[in-house]
Amino acid sequence: MSQTDSKMEVNPDLVRERAKCNFNTLELTHIIDGGEENTLQRKKIENIALNSGAWKDTVGEEHMSHKEKYENSVRKSVIYGSIMKNELAELSGLEEFGANFLAVRRTGNAFFKEVTPVFQHFGQFIPTILGQCTPEQQSYWLPRALDMNILGTYAQTELGHGTFIRGLETTATYDPETEEFVLHSPTLSSYKWWAGGLGKTVNYCIVIAQLYTKGECHGTHLFIVQVRDEETHMPLPGIKVGEIGPKMGYNTGDNGFLGFDKHRIPREHLMMKHAQVLKDGTYVKVARHGKLSYGTMVFIRVVLVSDAAFYLSKACTIAVRYSAIRRQSKPRPDEIEAQILDYATQQHKLFIAIATAHALQFCSKWLWQSYTALLAQMKGGNTDSLPELHALSSGMKAISASDSAQLIEQCRLACGGHGYMMASGIPHLYTYVTATRTFEGDYTVLMLQTARFLVKAYKQAEASQPLTPTVSYLAHAFSGSKATWDSRPDGIIRSFQAVAAGKIAASVRNIRKRLQAGLSEIDAWELSTIQLVAAAEAHCRAVIADTYRKEIVRLTANSSPNVKVVMDQLTTLYLYYWALEKTGDLLIYTSVSEMDLVDLQEAYEELLQKIRPNAVGLVDAFDLRDEILHSTLGSYDGRVYERLMEEALKSPMNKEPVNEAHFKYIKPFMLKGKL
Amino acid sequence: MSQTDSKMEVNPDLVRERAKCNFNTLELTHIIDGGEENTLQRKKIENIALNSGAWKDTVGEEHMSHKEKYENSVRKSVIYGSIMKNELAELSGLEEFGANFLAVRRTGNAFFKEVTPVFQHFGQFIPTILGQCTPEQQSYWLPRALDMNILGTYAQTELGHGTFIRGLETTATYDPETEEFVLHSPTLSSYKWWAGGLGKTVNYCIVIAQLYTKGECHGTHLFIVQVRDEETHMPLPGIKVGEIGPKMGYNTGDNGFLGFDKHRIPREHLMMKHAQVLKDGTYVKVARHGKLSYGTMVFIRVVLVSDAAFYLSKACTIAVRYSAIRRQSKPRPDEIEAQILDYATQQHKLFIAIATAHALQFCSKWLWQSYTALLAQMKGGNTDSLPELHALSSGMKAISASDSAQLIEQCRLACGGHGYMMASGIPHLYTYVTATRTFEGDYTVLMLQTARFLVKAYKQAEASQPLTPTVSYLAHAFSGSKATWDSRPDGIIRSFQAVAAGKIAASVRNIRKRLQAGLSEIDAWELSTIQLVAAAEAHCRAVIADTYRKEIVRLTANSSPNVKVVMDQLTTLYLYYWALEKTGDLLIYTSVSEMDLVDLQEAYEELLQKIRPNAVGLVDAFDLRDEILHSTLGSYDGRVYERLMEEALKSPMNKEPVNEAHFKYIKPFMLKGKL
Structure with missing residues (x-):
């Protein structure tokens, strides 16, 4: 059912939540899509690909055998291929990583929760x-x-x-x-x-x-x-x-x-x-194709960052809508049970997921822009930016897969038992994203590639050589004093950079110490890898935080005030969250005091309360059609329990009142009594 | 194939690893089982239940449809039930949570990776x-x-x-x-x-x-x-x-x-x-049955802590053996590719998993002893220890499910792509343990129950009232000065207790501040729940660390020197690991300096190297038969690639050279050319 269906009966809790939302969700959708035109084009594609209902299975895929899953997927591949080649052929530019490309990935997700057997043919x-x-x-x-x-x-x-x-x-x-x-x-x-x-x-x-x-x-x-x-x-x-x-x-x-x-x-x-x-x-x-072949690799990694954002946005949508409908416990005897979205611990689990979905979304677009700029430079023979972009796309792919997978699981666990049902739609999101942590470059291997770039950049900074943009903060790594703590967003970003610089410096010190102790370059590096991975992580987090914040400031420059406010709240939440996750690093590498951290915790908790009324609006703005969500818990109309039961009744197990295993195995066993 | 089969061909890397192990693995097995007699009894049960091969599926369960999985499981339930009632009937005491109970759970795992439909009948x-x-x-x-x-x-x-x-x-x-x-x-x-x-x-x-x-x-x-x-x-x-x-x-x-x-x-x-x-x-x-009915609940939670340990020990066994066989990259051109177990980052992922499996194992036994002691007291009308044990079993169940699930995934990811294969045996471990995070009390709900007990205990400490053993450290919470850092194991445990005390105190301060601001008890509590959960976590970690260390000291009192050393290394690793994970807390609540943390990181990394030669021996000591492991990657003989291929060839998909979907769907589509 589409969000625009006016006859839809919507769960009253969701109706209330939507009435409460103080910003225009469509305005945010446009920002996420990269402009109103893109939104319209995306909806056009979605209507063409999905309105016929050809994506539907007669029996849920989760009920099928391994072989049947494959055969069913081939069946749908042919249908989807035909839609792509015929109905969608009029729309140009599908090959580009623009609005169309993303829209097609979304509709593909309605047909195939994870993958079609012909994906590699095109991919x-x-x-x-x-x-x-x-x-x-x-x-x-x-x-x-x-x-x-x-x-x-x-x-x-x-x-x-x-x-x-x-x-x-x-x-x-x-x-x-x-x-x-x-x-x-x-x-x-x-x-x-x-x-x-x-x-x-x-x-x-x-x-x-x-x-x-x-x-x-x-x-x-x-x-x-x-x-x-x-x-x-x-x-x-x-x-x-x-x-x-x-x-x-x-x-x-x-x-x-x-x-x-x-x-x-x-x-x-x-x-x-x-x-x-x-x-x-x-x-x-x-x-020589060495440097040029990096291009495809970088491209695939950019797509994977975008995937991490997309799958996480699905998980958030499901978990936030469900949390608005699900009620549990009566804090006060005279009231009805509370929406679980009202619990601070639930907000703590879910709002960071929304912010991270945005952060990764905007980072993937920014990476894409950097990539196309690089391609243009490379055509002119200039490959100067390649090492930085390669290091960046490696690290961003790794950390986005890791954070997205972890937060998808957090969303699933926040849905309690029902999140464990395949019909919730969340388990599939996890099994997809966790795979991307390994393929196209394992997390640790990629982090160490990023670390190698960072160590090189550090040595350049040490020699007062020019630095590329994402590591320019290393120039401040040699002041000898701790970075000054400043709890405003830009101040926190600078602190994250100071942490990254400090960790890179510590890694370099360790490598040198080991070299001085007589170890080979190889061994000195290898023995320092645990810290090098941590340094690369800190760098990537600093870049994501910085990019997310800057992109939101840029993209909401002309937005209406309330959209500006809620986007500012989310970026701030992201910064507070990670600052509070990394208090040890901040205490070591910045001047932050224990009192500052107490204040930060309080400010974080207040922010959760401020975001709460807009939570459903925020996930509505991802504008994920039910066909793409595949979720009993997350559908737009909030018919959670009805859908769970409808799905259960479709089970082939329930087609017959008595399963033959009863007479074949259990009954003879029972008759034997004590055996 | 059993470990004792002398004709077994074993992967030469594993042979070398086993030769390198400097302690008697059987001696450690006895410690884990709780004595040589228990080991013998367990092996007897395993021989009876498993040697016939009745646990085998003709087609791998993962290939079956949802309905077939159920029917196959009913089939095996009857077989297993018959073994239990007949062949195992001579063995007494199966109903007890002792060696027999655990042994039967293990053999049950050979038949059912997760659960049998009749589990609830008995459970x-x-x-x-x-x-x-x-x-x-x-x-x-x-x-x-x-x-x-x-x-x-x-x-x-x-x-x-x-x-x-x-x-x-x-x-x-x-x-x-x-x-x-x-x-x-x-x-x-x-x-x-x-x-x-x-x-x-x-x-x-x-x-x-x-x-x-x-x-x-x-x-x-x-x-x-x-x-x-x-x-x-x-x-x-x-x-x-x-x-x-x-x-x-x-x-x-x-x-x-x-x-x-x-x-x-x-x-x-x-x-x-x-x-x-x-x-x-x-x-x-x-x-009135209020307090008495707690008993069953506590019992189930103790079993779940034990399960968390058992499933994690399976994941460690698989990942460590595979990491000894898997080779990747040549740090030096003249050498063959390195065993991935030699990489510091791999050791960092896996050794904490081994230590945690031990920690949870010994904690579950200790909890069990506390539970039986309580039952005896309660028969005498004394229920004084019940609130503490209830809070403890709640928190321990929650944190053990959470840590075990997270570390199982870490083990799986450490096996790269092959860990993603169902045949690796690890995905099942995760889906089992992650469910236990939710059922029988959701993580957050349980943590808040523990927190409620802690806040009460804190107020007792404040009033100089007597404290029960696991919270006795709260007596030191009012000294006004930070706990003195001491990097010896007992010192680190005291630091963890200081962190827990500090976090409980901070939570109480927050609740009181909110009460003073005019909020109701309910709201003041609710708004403090994020910090209360963190405080309960810190408490549980301190208890686990303390119990693990004490139990190991006690259980290895008469062990041979090398077993003592390696067990000491593992408990120390566990303490260092969590200290380094919680540097922010240590910096706030103890006198630890930045330099201390640098030293600690170095000591941690050295410890990994010391444990490395014994890694395979450590997982061998879990003594998990191949039938219980269900893993192509983790079998005792290390025939990793052979087993992966053998499993693949058993796939019903591979029974026919051409799948009918080709002629039914793809061929007509191809023939239409451009469509």
Whole structure:
């Protein structure tokens, strides 16, 4: 049911909450969408994609077997693909990471809570052809891929090898006799593992393998490999392919494994934009692609920051609406039970989640702008900003996945037992986001990449060299005195920067101490990694806080007063929350006093009360249609208990009054009495 | 495969790790089990229950539909029930929370990763008959329940009502004409919701309802209600019963809903130990049961602390063994890839999990001893210790569920992508433990119960009244000066107590300040709840740290030197870890200096290195058989990649080379080309 349906019966508690909201939620929606025009375009897309109801399952996916989940997801992929290609074709610019891209991701979420088996075809197969093939190769592969005459995916990770790409074991050995590459999986641990859609769906796959020619290894390269027959869909000889089995989430996608038994592919299937192997086996490096290939990686990370924000906004919407409806305990005997949203502890759990959803949303847009600016610079040959953006996107991806997952769980737990029901819609959000903490760069690995950049920047600051914007605060790291505490928002941001600077400095001191003690560079770094991760976290939090605040000030410059106030309250809440989480750091690296912290705690608690009346309005402003929320607890109309019961009655378990297991197993057991 | 199988081929990395371990793991196993005799008894039980392989599924449960999971679980319940009644019958004392009880819980875990549909029959139906029925009633119900002529469960929670029992809506109105109670569900929100086994399995149910007689409500009482026909298993007229649908976990159990349409039951089905309704409708209170009924609640909470420890020990075992096998990155070009267990960041994630598993394990045993001591006192009419034990078991249950769940996820994330596979065995551990954070008392609600006890104790301390043991530290809360920092273990424990005392004092100050500002008691308390929860947490952490340390000192008094050393290292690690997590609190409430914290961080990192060589030995000492672990990553032999592939090949998805969805959906879509 859409929010605009005037005949809708809405839970009276929600009606009251909405009447109480003192700002125009639509105005905030426009800010979140990046302007009224974007909102209108998004709604248009949502109407086209969702109004037909084609996203619906006849039986809830959670009731299905692993195999049925896959088959149902393929069924819907074809329906959704058809809508994309037909009804949505008129709308241009879908390929851009703009309003349309985000709107399509949202509607995709109505069809697939986590993923479709063809996601990698569009998300990695086609982009990699664009990025890694010669124009000649592109003209061969691209039309077939775009028309879906072939379906592909991308296989990098192996059973025994993840992050460390150089450790990949799959080999591609050139045979000049036949002008073919021989792909081989020398060990079990070299089997490709994880690629989405690889299990049963695709017939082509981009494979990363160690390239050997003329007896020499040239490192990892990309190959386009046909894995299944285009007619029969049977795996080709020399190919072992299958599905890897159930996961914590993503079970609507068929992640697969792939092994080669001396499987031959034509020489031309090496993706040759950056390196070629000539017919005689001569290896020719065409262009260095080191820095350029960062581009795609940065892009994916920006998308993941945006995902973290989006999934968290769903969790907030569900938990806040439910908390306005759910009543528990009578503080006063003469009153009815209180809305749980009125409890300070509940506000403490939920309002930071709303603020964080905003913070990550605006950070992802800002990162996206930095990324497009960088692309423009790189076209002009200037790659100066790349290291900073790479470090930033690594750290932001890591911390946004981590914070979002943790807060989604906090929202779920705030919904009590009902949050544990799959029908609440929250468990899926967690299983999705927690996966993004690992894939495309594990949290700790990414944090250490950010830390490496920070240590370098610190040394530049030490040598009074110029610093890039996000680390410019390091210039103040050498004053010798603690940063002055100032409880106004900008003051708190400066304190977070002082904490980051202090932690980076402490890490550098530790590394140097260990070097002086005679340890190698490698060991000195390794033994300091716990603190380096903490330093990188502090840096990322400072950047997020700063960006969130600045973006809100900028975006609400012309807003109506009440929107300005509530946005200011939320950014302030975010700053207070993290200051109170990090009192130890503040006491060490700033002049904050114990009394200041007592005042801060009090100010934080007052802020919760101020935000309370607008809470439902704030989540309404995310404007998430019920079809996208998939939640009995969070729907716009608040028919919580009715929906829970309706869902339960749909259970195949309830289609028959007596389950056959009773007569098959229990009854004979009971009859035996004492056995 | 059992650890004692001498023909087992073990991963060479694990062989090396085990050779490197410098203490006798069996000696530690005995300590964990509470003595060599218990270990032998446990192994005997495990051999009987598991060696036949009856726990095995032909198809992995994760592949099944929701309904199939239930049916498969019923199938295994009957097998396991038969083993319990026959093969295990010779072993006495199974009902006790001693070695046998725990051993049976462990073997149950081999059959059911989370729960069996008949769990509530044994866990709540029978115990409640014992606790709430008159001897006459018991003689009628108990034999039938014990012989499983009837199967029952316990239904308290309603769709709209959880924690606040007084808010329950189901009514039981006495009709003296027919000498029956009329059970009724006046609203949708009054439907019973959640009871385990209620959906499809049981035919009887204990129902909690508001008792009305002679026009007066006497509050909630318990009734035994038949819900299904004993022959046909059909729901009785006037009863609406069904299954509530898929949950985040526990899907092998059929949680159910139950509604009444003026359903009549005999007067005698009121459980009459504490109150009766005479034939004419006169209500007679037989005995006050307030304090006594705490007993069962405390018991369940003690079991849940033990569960938190057990599930966490499984997660540690899996993650540590896998981290010894998994290799990633070459710090040095000339060496092979490093075991990820060698990374400081990995040790930082995992060793605290091992220490916490021990801490919770020993705390649960200590709580159990306190509980049995209390029961003995109560028989003598002395209930003095009850409030303390109630507060303690509330807080310990809450914090152990929370810490265990968080650390299980930390273990899972430390296993990278493979941790996300259901076959890793870790996702199930999380979905089990995270549920225990909510049921039997939500985290926040329990923490506030503990806080209420602490505030009372604080006021007693203020008035120089005697204090019960776990809060005796409050006597030092009025010295006016900060606690002296001392980095030795006992000193850190005193600091944790000082932090708890400081936070309780600050909460009391806040409540009083709000009272002085004219707020009511209720509002002053409510507005202080965020800080009260934090104070209760600090108290529980201090108690756990103190108990863990003391129990280890006591239990290793006669141990061999190396066991003593490694146990001392782990308790110290636990103290350092939490001190470093709470630097803000220490800086506020103790005399710790910034330099002290730098030293502490260094000492912590050194400790990780010291524990590293014994890590695999430490998890081996949990002595968790592979059948109980259910993990491709954590098996004793370390055949990680082989098992992952073997599991994948068992997938029903891989039974056919081409899935029918290809021809049904994808092929027609592809043929349409551009559509």
